[in-house]
Amino acid sequence: MVGYIVTKILVGLFKNSLRKTKLPLLVVEFLARFFSAILYVSVILVAVGVLGVSIGPVILGLSAVIGLILGFGLQDTLMNLAAGLWIAALGPIDIGEVVSISGQTGKVNSIGLMATELLTPDNTIIMIPNRLVWGAIIINHTRMPTRRVGIDIGVAYGTNLDRAIQLAMELMKSHPKVLNEPEPSVVITALADSSINLQLRAWTKTEDYWEVKGDLTRGIYELYTKEGIEIPFPQVDVHIREMSG
Template structure:
């Protein structure tokens, strides 16, 4: 039987050292979680935006985990000083040859959290992807789509692309496009549309709603209903107006044309 303080074969560390390292890892992980949670709690009391707090919390967690791993390696008899020097040299070499993107993502993450073109919970379009911002890390930003998919985008693509923020402003304009047939009494069609908009309880009176003629298309005169509402009510109002204008025009006998194709079949002479 191997003594508790005798090195194990092929390993070079004693059972006591291995147990000590395991305890350090477990306790260190728990302590790191507590410290990060306390750090975030204290930072939330400041005026820093939630996105910055989340970013700093993840950065602190990475630093603590690195320290815990180094201490655990020291507990099993591995000299820490050469390890740190060697790790620094390897990191420097890798950075010089292949981790430019990592530094770029890290720097982009700092700019995103500092200037806040996006924030937690906001619905944005970034790099062709749309979703609510669920988090930002050292290297990437996470979006959650309405159908509960998580999209991870490198920070350099977030910072380097056009960002459309759908929920930053308190109000948005709802646009509903509809076409009416040529020959329609436009004044009557516009008045009916305006009455529909103004009767909706979630449509704001300031700015004033409007109905505009947007195009004389091939088979229709295109109208656009424009109504302002609170950002959180945008989709509800858009759905109500789209359904409402169709039902109203159908009821009032206003034709809503649609593209048609006439096919003529001719018999070939025998």
């Protein structure tokens, strides 16, 4: 009983001291539970020793049991726990951020001890084991405050490129959510088979990314159509020959 009371007090003091640091709450809870488990095991061993039972065989028995448990499938569980701790401590992702992990894209709903929960744009929940999150390439789409929008479009050969670029620049600069710094730009990306490919590049706040991308995509198509700038598409000419009998 004394050991139980002392353990509760020590765990409480340990947890309170950790909360005063900058450690994430998940890390604090994990360390507090781990410390508590160690203390309880120590109390049990001391109690067994007081009763006159040799502690050596007990420790050997516990080691054998733990070895069997680990051998029968707790490796993944421990790996998930360890990965969850590292994710919480190092923070490659955070709650509310939009990320791509193992080919899955969604908003981070929660980071648990065992798995990370993503919410996809079509309102589907995806649970990814932490060990797969930690071992995967993580693309964080919303960590930075600004993002660059890229719009690809092709114009026909023979087009006045200076005019096409000027119109695109005016379109981007006129959009209220396109940032002035860094300044928008238009670059020639390729001389393709049927078109000269341009890319409109505009910077915007991360939360406005999809709105700006949609507006500029529609806007450049309508503007070029209005100004008579041809946007070509691949064509195949088929020649049919009549064979004389």
